[in-house]
Amino acid sequence: MDKSGLHIPPEEMLEFTQSIGVAFSKILELGDVKAGSVPRELVYTKDKLSLYRYQSRRGASANRVPILIVYALVNRPDILDLQKGRSTIESLVQNGHDVYLIDWGYPEGDDKGLTLDDYICRYVDACVDYIRDQLDIEKVDILGVCQGGVFSLCYAALFADKVRNLVTMVTPVDFKTSDNLLSHWVQNVDVDLLVDSLGNIPGEMLKWLFINFRPNGLTAQKYLSTIDIADDKEALENFLLMEKWISDCPDQAGETFRQFVKDLFQENKLALGEFKVGGRVVDLRKIDLPVLNVFAEKDHLVPPESSRALKNLLGTDDYSELPFDGGHIGIFVSKKSLGEVTPAISQWLKEHFSNEKTET
Amino acid sequence: MSGNDPITQWLEAQKSFIDSIRKVSKANESPDILKGFFDVWQESAGEFLRRTNPPQLSESNGLLDDYVAHISRVLKNLESPFGEEQWSSAIAASQSPPSNLSPWVNTIRSQPTGGEFEGNILAQLHKLFETDKRERLAQDISTFSAANKRYQQAMGNIALCAVEEFSRAYRDINPNSNEQTQSMSLRSVIELWCETYDRHHIQFVSGSEYPQLFGDLLNAQMRLNLTLFKIHDSGDGEIDKLQALVQGLTAENAKLKGEISALKKAKSRAAKSKPSNG
Numbered sequence: 323m324d325k326s327g328l329h330i331p332p333e334e335m336l337e338f339t340q341s342i343g344v345a346f347s348k349i350l351e352l353g354d355v356k357a358g359s360v361p362r363e364l365v366y367t368k369d370k371l372s373l374y375r376y377q378s379r380r381g382a383s384a385n386r387v388p389i390l391i392v393y394a395l396v397n398r399p400d401i402l403d404l405q406k407g408r409s410t411i412e413s414l415v416q417n418g419h420d421v422y423l424i425d426w427g428y429p430e431g432d433d434k435g436l437t438l439d440d441y442i443c444r445y446v447d448a449c450v451d452y453i454r455d456q457l458d459i460e461k462v463d464i465l466g467v468c469q470g471g472v473f474s475l476c477y478a479a480l481f482a483d484k485v486r487n488l489v490t491m492v493t494p495v496d497f498k499t500s501d502n503l504l505s506h507w508v509q510n511v512d513v514d515l516l517v518d519s520l521g522n523i524p525g526e527m528l529k530w531l532f533i534n535f536r537p538n539g540l541t542a543q544k545y546l547s548t549i550d551i552a553d554d555k556e557a558l559e560n561f562l563l564m565e566k567w568i569s570d571c572p573d574q575a576g577e578t579f580r581q582f583v584k585d586l587f588q589e590n591k592l593a594l595g596e597f598k599v600g601g602r603v604v605d606l607r608k609i610d611l612p613v614l615n616v617f618a619e620k621d622h623l624v625p626p627e628s629s630r631a632l633k634n635l636l637g638t639d640d641y642s643e644l645p646f647d648g649g650h651i652g653i654f655v656s657k658k659s660l661g662e663v664t665p666a667i668s669q670w671l672k673e674h675f676s677n678e679k680t681e682t
Numbered sequence: 683m684s685g686n687d688p689i690t691q692w693l694e695a696q697k698s699f700i701d702s703i704r705k706v707s708k709a710n711e712s713p714d715i716l717k718g719f720f721d722v723w724q725e726s727a728g729e730f731l732r733r734t735n736p737p738q739l740s741e742s743n744g745l746l747d748d749y750v751a752h753i754s755r756v757l758k759n760l761e762s763p764f765g766e767e768q769w770s771s772a773i774a775a776s777q778s779p780p781s782n783l784s785p786w787v788n789t790i791r792s793q794p795t796g797g798e799f800e801g802n803i804l805a806q807l808h809k810l811f812e813t814d815k816r817e818r819l820a821q822d823i824s825t826f827s828a829a830n831k832r833y834q835q836a837m838g839n840i841a842l843c844a845v846e847e848f849s850r851a852y853r854d855i856n857p858n859s860n861e862q863t864q865s866m867s868l869r870s871v872i873e874l875w876c877e878t879y880d881r882h883h884i885q886f887v888s889g890s891e892y893p894q895l896f897g898d899l900l901n902a903q904m905r906l907n908l909t910l911f912k913i914h915d916s917g918d919g920e921i922d923k924l925q926a927l928v929q930g931l932t933a934e935n936a937k938l939k940g941e942i943s944a945l946k947k948a949k950s951r952a953a954k955s956k957p958s959n960g
Contacts, residue, residue, distance in 0.1 A: 338868045431921075435929035444936050503888060510897025512904070519904040519911070537883055538876035546872060 345548035348558055355562050357400035360412050362423075366452045370427030373449050376403075376411055378418050387486055387675070388420035388453060390462050392446055392477075394469035395578065396528055398570050399425055401654050402467070404563050408655040413664035419671070422462075424449055424470075426572070434521040434576035439600035441578060442476050450477075450484050461486035463671055468492050468624060468650075469582070472592065475632075476604045478611065487674045488609065489667055491616045492650055494624045496593040496631030497586045503535065504623065505587045513583045517576040525571030532568075535622055564655075593631055607637040612674045614642045616663060621650040642670065822909045826902040833899045840886050844879040851878065 366373035375388075391411075393399035402423065403411040414421050424446070429436065453462050463486050466474025471493025478485045497505045517523070533540050551557035591597035597604045613636060617629035626645065633641060646653050646663050653659045851874060855866055866874075886892060 334868055432925055432928075435925055437933075439933070507887070507893055507896055509893045510901075512897070512901045515901055515904045515908065519908040534887060535884070536880045538880045543873065543876040546869065549869075 341549045341552070342546070345552040345558075348552055348555075349548065349562055352555075352559055352562055355559050355566070357404050357563055357567065359406035359409050360403055360415055365422075365456075366449065368445060368448050370429065370433065371445050371449075372425040372427065373452065374423045374425060376415050376421040376423065378415050378420050387459060387461065387463050388422055388457065389414065389489075389671070390449060390453060390464050391421060391423045392464060392466045392470035392474045393424060393426070394467055395426055395429075395441070395574055396469060396571065398567060398572065399423055399467075400563075400570070401567050401651065404567070404655050405560060407657070408560065408660070410654050410660065410664055413660050414668060417665065417668035419668060422449065422453055428572045429522055429575045430573075431521065436575040437577045437600075438473075438476075438581050442473050443480065443600050446473060446477050447481060447484075450481070454484065460484070463487045463489070465489040465491065465667070466493060467654075468494070472582075472586070475592070475606060475609065476597070476599050479604045479606055479608045480599065480602060482608055482610065485611060487612045487614070487671060489614045489616065489671070490629070490632065492618055492621055492624045492629065492653060493615070493632070494586070494628045495635065496590065496628050498590045498593070499625050499627045499631075501625040502628055504531065507531070507534075508583055508587050511583075513580055513588070517580040521576045523574040523576065523579045525573050528574070529569070529571050532623075560655075564651075593635065595635075606632070606635040610637040612640040612642075613638055614644060614667065614670045616644040616646065616653070616667065618646045618648050618650055618653045620648055621653075623650045640674075644670075818909055819906075822902070822906040826899075826906045829895075829898040829902040833895050836886065836891070836895055840882045841879070844875075844882045847882070848875050848878045 360376050362374040362376045364372055365375045391399070391402065393402065403409040406412065411421050411423065426441075426445075450462055450464075454460065461484055464474045464478065466472070466489070468491070471490035472495075474488060474490060475493070475495070478488050494502070499505075548558070548561060551561065585591045585597055589596075592604065592606070595603070595605060595607075613632070615629060615632050617624070617626045619626050621629075630643065633643070644663065644666055646659055648656055648659055653663060852866070852871070855874075
């Protein structure tokens with residue numbers, strides 16, 4: 323082997339290390355930053371679930387039908403309102419929508435028996451009923467995010483009389499597309515053994531799976547990038563908030579995880595029309611209401627084709643797609659997305675506001 | 683090995699390490715193959731770390747020397763097939779690094795399925811290896827060890843390929859490196875390594891071999907976990923039964939509420955549609 327020494331002068335080594343130290347010192351100086359830029363009110367609780375309301379500036383009358391956001395069980399919904407100027411909820415509220423958000427809380431040992439039936443038919447339905455009762459309306463608009471989009475599709479198929487419009491964001495539908503790495507990795511996992519052994523599935527395990535997409539890019543390389551933003555307080559705040567969000571990964575209720583991974587990731591039952599919730603088949607053809615499917619073209623977690631499979635499975639003729647040139651997380655926090663995607667969702671909802679077919 | 687610069691030694695040592703593991707894994711040869719490597723590794727790694735870190739880190743408190751010595755102790759436990767004595771020794775070595783190294787070791791230790799599980803397994807093994815369930819446990823440990831070895835070997839191969847490509851790329855970019863000139867910043871070198879490694883990693887985990895390796899590892903680990911839990915009855919069984927009962931009652935309760943709600947609606951609709959008779 324030829325001599326190929328790494329001739330980095332000690333001074334550069336020291337300076338480089340000190341630069342990282344300076345960047346991290348500045349992050350530490352930020353203190354305990356908290357996500358959330360829009361005032362909200364806790365309006366309803368059930369077990370560990372909390373339902374929050376974000377009221378539009380023009381009040382409830384601006385858009386009489388509010389949006390209920392159904393977030394995933396993986397990670398926390400803070401990403402939807404990370405900080406001012408990087409907030410999907412802020413953008414929706416500024417566009418005159420009243421927004422309700424489901425926060426699932428943190429499952430504990432006594433929640434390991436919670437099933438998809440509980441999450442969809444008991445919890446989502448309870449939130450929908452609360453909003454309907456409070457506002458004296460028959461139907462709500464639902465915006466489902468990622469796994470929450472799957473919940474929303476199931477809900478809309480099973481409770482069609484309570485949903486007016488449905489927006490799905492980065493939602494997997496066909497779990498067996500060739501580029502779905504998560505699905506690829508779990509094909510030989512004995513999910514029964516996993517859940518029987520662990521009960522709830524530790525959030526740490528899911529975090530490891532996500533890092534497995536790009537081990538260095540999502541760790542060392544990312545932290546090195548703090549050198550570039552050491553003098554930009556807003557960027558450092560954003561970095562810290564993102565770090566907090568990434569590390570805040572709740573455990574997954576065992577029985578729900580069992581069914582979700584076996585039926586969807588391993589057997590693709592939703593796309594095949596064989597998926598059951600609470601003993602009832604989720605027939606997506608029963609969704610005969612306006613649907614807007616929003617997906618990210620550079621999404622490695624939920625490949626675009628996985629989302630786009632929805633097109634041919636629904637019963638509605640009123641189906642639209644909104645592609646975003648970005649990734650799974652950027653679609654919620656990037657300025658580009660907030661300038662394009664959220665206004666387009668808002669516009670689509672407004673266009674469907676006077677939907678005679680479903681309006682009360 | 684040509685040249686005395688630490689990077690060359692380091693790359694050679696990594697290659698030797700991976701080759702050694704591969705040979706042992708394939709042929710079940712004498713662990714002597716590893717023994718030779720450890721000496722090379724310890725010498726080169728120590729030198730590399732001393733030369734590529736700020737002086738105060740390497741000299742003020744002997745942290746790097748402690749680290750190298752600790753890792754060597756842990757790795758040396760791989761030199762012979764694992765029996766009870768080796769397990770105890772490995773557990774002791776892995777669980778008691780020098781106190782000033784604990785945070786560092788914890789972050790760099792390979793934890794393919796999470797530190798929590800590995801920590802649990804090691805801790806439980808220490809207590810339970812002498813029980814009458816030893817045969818089952820030994821079988822599970824053996825299966826897990828084999829799966830873990832296959833997984834780590836594959837990860838090692840990725841690292842080896844990445845190291846080789848990194849080395850080639852570095853030489854291409856830095857052809858005059860033997861003249862002690864600098865044509866790449868340290869940041870660029872690190873970025874080059876990260877990107878090279880990730881490219882090889884993604885290619886492998888996207889391939890057909892990875893799901894089998896990952897599934898085998900996780901399943902073996904969970905089987906071992908489950909066996910340990912069964913042997914070491916924590917009393918959770920009774921709690922689980924009661925929780926399942928509560929769960930069933932909650933579901934039944936929700937179902938009844940739904941039926942009541944539907945009946946009320948039907949009654950309301952019937953009342954509205956009933957013609958008024960004045």
